[in-house]
Amino acid sequence: MTSLPHDSLWNKLLDALYPPDVACALCGRETLLGEDRLCSDCRVSLSPSPVLSCPHGLDGITAAYRYSGGARNGVRALKYQNQVRLAPFFADAITLPADWQIDCVVPVPLHPLKQWLRSYNQSDYIARELCKRYGMRQQNNLLRRTRFTRSQTTLNGFERAKNVSHAFLASPDARGQNILLVDDVTTTHSTLLACAMALRRAGAVRVYAACATAAMHDADKE
Numbered sequence: 722m723t724s725l726p727h728d729s730l731w732n733k734l735l736d737a738l739y740p741p742d743v744a745c746a747l748c749g750r751e752t753l754l755g756e757d758r759l760c761s762d763c764r765v766s767l768s769p770s771p772v773l774s775c776p777h778g779l780d781g782i783t784a785a786y787r788y789s790g791g792a793r794n795g796v797r798a799l800k801y802q803n804q805v806r807l808a809p810f811f812a813d814a815i816t817l818p819a820d821w822q823i824d825c826v827v828p829v830p831l832h833p834l835k836q837w838l839r840s841y842n843q844s845d846y847i848a849r850e851l852c853k854r855y856g857m858r859q860q861n862n863l864l865r866r867t868r869f870t871r872s873q874t875t876l877n878g879f880e881r882a883k884n885v886s887h888a889f890l891a892s893p894d895a896r897g898q899n900i901l902l903v904d905d906v907t908t909t910h911s912t913l914l915a916c917a918m919a920l921r922r923a924g925a926v927r928v929y930a931a932c933a934t935a936a937m938h939d940a941d942k943e
């Protein structure tokens with residue numbers, strides 16, 4: 722009854738009845754999926770990020786989706802529910818402008834304690850996928866988060882900037898490099914700007930940012 726052949730036959734039967742790719746890539750619901758492996762609800766809820774105006778302190782900024790609907794669910798699942806399989810989904814949707822000159826890619830770091838608690842950095846996974854697609858080099862050791870900052874979600878723009886300013890420290894190896902920062906969600910860009918400031922202080926030349934999603938201040942709640 723418990724012999725291996727029987728078990729494997731049983732598993733094959735289960736796979737046939739219940740294939741592993743029946744769940745929507747974003748919400749995990751088991752329903753009829755399109756070729757993009759999304760359910761129709763998630764597909765219609767995805768909206769591309771509006772063109773972001775580049776803040777002073779960055780040399781360019783782009784985001785794939787607006788932080789709402791399925792994209793918001795997806796980022797939250799990637800961040801808090803170990804759904805690292807979603808990193809390729811978001812990386813596929815990020816288009817880097819052809820005129821960006823990038824020497825290396827740096828994911829926005831978590832504080833080491835937070836990374837230890839969460840066991841991974843979601844932005845690191847997105848950065849890895851982007852590097853594969855564009856043939857870029859990733860260098861996580863260029864930037865460290867030195868302060869354990871409180872979650873940005875309940876703070877306004879000014880408070881966010883204050884919360885993360887001086888939270889990052891860049892390595893002298895950043896000198897002379899054009900760097901692409903990668904993050905999962907940007908709202909006021911305060912985290913990206915604090916990273917860029919630290920990198921420039923260490924001698925980085927250009928600092929760009931690519932994000933999986935962009936939240937519109939009041940409309941898209943984190």
Ligand SMILES: [Zn+2]
Binds near residue numbers: 748760762763764791
């Ligand atoms: Zn879905």
